[in-house]
Amino acid sequence: MGQVHELGNGDIGTLASLRGLPVWRYALPQQGGTDHREPTPLDGDTVLHGLLSDWHYIDPFDKRFTDINNIIEILTLWRKIIDENRHIGACVGMSWWKRGRIADFLTIPPTSPRFVRSAAQALRLCRERGASVAMWATRVPPGLEEKAAKENIPIWRVEDGFVRSVGLGSGLQVPASIILDKRGIYYDPAGPSDLEHILATARFDPQLRQRARHLGHYLVHKGITKYGRADQAGIAGWDSGGRRTILVPGQVSDDQSVLRGGGRIRGNLELLRAVRRHNPDAFIIYRPHPDVTSGYRSGALNDKDVLSCADHVSYGGSIAALMERVDEIHTLTSLAGFEGLLRGIRVVTYGGPFYAGWGLTTDMGDVPWSRRGRMLHIEELVAGALILYPRYLDPLTRLPCEAEILVNRFEDPALWRPTPLMQVKTAYGRTKVMLLHRISQGAWASRSQSK
Template sequence: MTIAPLPSKFLLATVGIAKNNQLLATALGVPVCPVLSVKKSLSFGKQSGQSQPSLNHAIAGTQAVLAWGQKPSAKQAQKLANQRNLPLWTAEDGFLRSLDSGIKSRYGASFVLDDVGIYFDLRAPSRLEWLLANRAADFDDDKQQRAKYLIHKIIAHKLSKYNPSLTLATNLPTDLYLVIDQVAGDASIAGAGASDENFFAMLLNACQSAMVNGGQVCIKAHPASNFGFLVNSTGKLHAQAVNYLSSHGISQDAIDRILIIKQAVNPIALLENAKAIYTVSSHLGFEALMLGKSVASFGMSWYAGLGLTDDTYLQDNPAMRDLYQQVKARRAALGLTTVTLERAFFAAYIDYSYYADPATAKACQIETVIDYLIRNRDQQSFVAGDVLAYDFSRWKTGFVKGFSQFPQTQLKFKSKTKMRLFFTDQYNAKRAKKDDQKALSGLPVDTKYLVWGLAAKRKLANKIHTYQNQSNPAIICMEDGFIRSNGLGATLLEPLSVVMDDVGIYYDATAPSRLEMILQSIDLTDEQAKRAAVLQQTLLANQVSKYNVGTHNDQLGAQIAKLKQANPSATIHLVVGQVEDDASVQNCTSIIKTNADLLKRVRADHPNDIIIYKPHPDIEAGLRLGKVDDQMLKLADIIAHDTAMPQCLAVVNVVQTISSLTGFEALLRGVSVVCYGLPFYAGFGLTTDIIEPDNMPKLAAIARRQRQTPLSLSALIHGTLIDYPVYRLPHGHGLASVEQVIDYLYQSTHAKPTPTLAKRISRFAKTKFMQLRKFTI
């Protein structure tokens, strides 16, 4: 058998395949074209009087028809293939698909593609059989190591086909005889040559093994189906299964002790508790093999008959023996008899599968999808359940959903009460109080709350105490991330990253935060350290900053050179201006609270050095408070107006800051940093911290940040930019990685189109609104 080349274009008999699998064409790398959509397009063209090509011309270049598994629509695909004299290919979900089931999610990340049959129907050949045979003969050490690494990562992070929140199989014995029930009528059952008899025999075998060796028989029912072969809609054994067990000598007491798990639990966590697994055709059987478990086959699955499973039932049962021997003979003709786990994995997960990253909507390798699933599954677990987004500005609701709306999250919004211009302040306050009472009363105790910023968190905590008498509600504080956007947040530009902190917030040094806890305990693996080192180089190569604003100041170098000529030994200090009423300044434990006082202090401490003062871009844009008067600005030698921060950092020796993120960016570049407050990166030995002996809040924070080993710069980078924030792209589905956001912001392939006139007018209006708002709040 030879492997066919991938067609240049697929024709679909129904629109559902493309509609329900938005990334299918991306993963395959070729167009998929529903014939019905083409016909509708041609019909519309005729109605509009336009000259239209024929159907044949419109679908020219199509080389094959694509069916989806063995669904009823596959018959329509076969009919279309016959009509157009085209070969039929079959696609299906891959083995690492999505967070939720295919019924709910249209953004599956993996697919399998077969020009011969389909992997779960062993009654006929499939492309996977050829690939298994190929890998049995062609498998070098690099492929072996890659397969081992991927298997380890999938198991370590407990990934499966569907990946809901990491609900573990707790309080279960570790000597389970685990029987995998399946959805009644699933095509893979017929493809495995099985019937309900196979399931009954499978359960009987597990009961007999438990009686002889001791242990607990457990049935894992399919959580998305009301009817399995063993478990009915009420979560109990079917009467037929009970009768079968009774007629084969299993006592009623033993039947009553069978444990049935109906709810969704993490499959890998469940398999870890089993000493033996019994399956007909479920892919959980192969995942059990990846865990090194014993798997007994009671149907002819793609991984059965390869020397990996116990096939006693298939060999001895008359109803299964013929199919088993046919499959063995078919494989033997390809030179395939046995295969190692790593070769089987490589053939199925890499050779047979196609992947697309939902975060970027690009084709990718399996490694990228694994990281995507880990990242999104972990964030889903973080915000699973009822979540009330409280008092968010209406313009923020879109991106808040992007960062926190997951299949297992019931997200609701309580927007800010609109203040009526012609109503009194007292009346508006009553309206706001009424809205709060309505939104916060009667909520479930386990409700999570999402707010923007520390001030909102503190206010909400008081209101929840008032309306619900809760003293410690679960409030998640959201704020801009450290690599935010190409523009200022004050102009209402949506962020590409945020932080979501359920402990505190990173800029509040007066209390613990999730980031502080991460940095206090982080210990990088070699792989994580390597990633952090590469990320650091990427940040420097692309001159990444938070807002990525400012221009190149052609005069800066000349100004510094002139000053250095007059004073060659002078140290160059960068004094970083901040928004003075910002929570990061007010809660960083600094005695100095204004830009003028900071500039005055640095000049007093370094009277003969060169000082560059960099105003905050929001202040320069007239959007926030913190402008330094002209007289005080004379303390600086250079004012770096509208200058990109990376350019400033490239020419200075020391950064002087209250609590600015610029200090972190300076550390990345090997620049010394002096902190007057205690920003998140201070207190770990990487900065020079000004610590007043009577500043108790600062001393308490320093004590919290003590580590057994010094914090490395790589650990700071990993904790701050990888572990703590979450990222997303405007066109993506789900969360992205920090590397993908940097690529989006800086690579020319993602060059943004010039905004339309309407967009530019809208941006201008937003900016003016924020400038006026500064003086009215």
């Protein structure tokens, strides 16, 4: 483009002048006083001065007046996301109930991404466009990865972010944070991931470190974990007798982070036995995973089996509040380990979670040291995992946002009110838990009578 001729005061001329292009504006006939056939040159410096001094800007998230620097940062984020989304040719493996939200994350306004069911459909669309497949990391259609590799079609793996929502994904609460990983996936230490690459190579400048420090402090102060700001009450007490207190967070037994990142340990009971073996004199607290206690996922353990290794089973209340009352967290790959690091708690890992291997944890499991080993400060881990790696979406405006916008939205319960579908799922989960408990109690009584 050599020069721009514009009728009236339009945005195209303004943007072109900022790029240093010659711009000529023709007055509209109804404006009067000027011959609309004689153009007026538009000076870029004059336009820039007007943008800085004369214009008023409103933040799209809080509707308050703001400055142009904040608006430029917001627009830069939106532009970056839209440019990335242009490389996605099809989405596959997305549950039907979350497709609307995934479309918000992956849209190229005014269009939405194509959702398909089969590997063949996804590969055909991406082959035609020379694009990538966006695939939910734990719902891989048979043959997709092998066929995509043969055809040199990139796969982007999609998963929930580490600060996700108020409510469980297994309870059908849509995510307000996701990750798109072009190298692998963060919970599989067998191969590289974008998060691992960020943590191993990124330059964490002072501004980013300060932002990460403030974000981490806010999460701790507000008691925010992956599933939002939980109730701080309801933690049952215990008497440790002055012993060192260890929290062992349970995980979903068939979760990919356990299957791929657990190494030699394959379940909660096996983890508890390992923790007890290494810490014979400690007071061990076991905390079942909320997906399991809600009846949505597998991995429930009988309290009697748990108490053969642990001293106390913790139900109810916020795990964030529970963390404040323990000395250490021993975990396989649970995100609770990362959340414990935010709180300055000693964390011991028995698998290969994304936060292991950076000098912040005591690592007992199989960590890919050849790709890790860089010593990080907790602020740098937070910057990589919560700022640089995920995408966030404001649940109010449904616009891309930064992490700070989302965590502030946790203060508004109206944004996270359960839908009728979520209420049905909750009722189903409670019924399932009750039935399983009765079956378990009946089996235990039968064994006792037989003895």
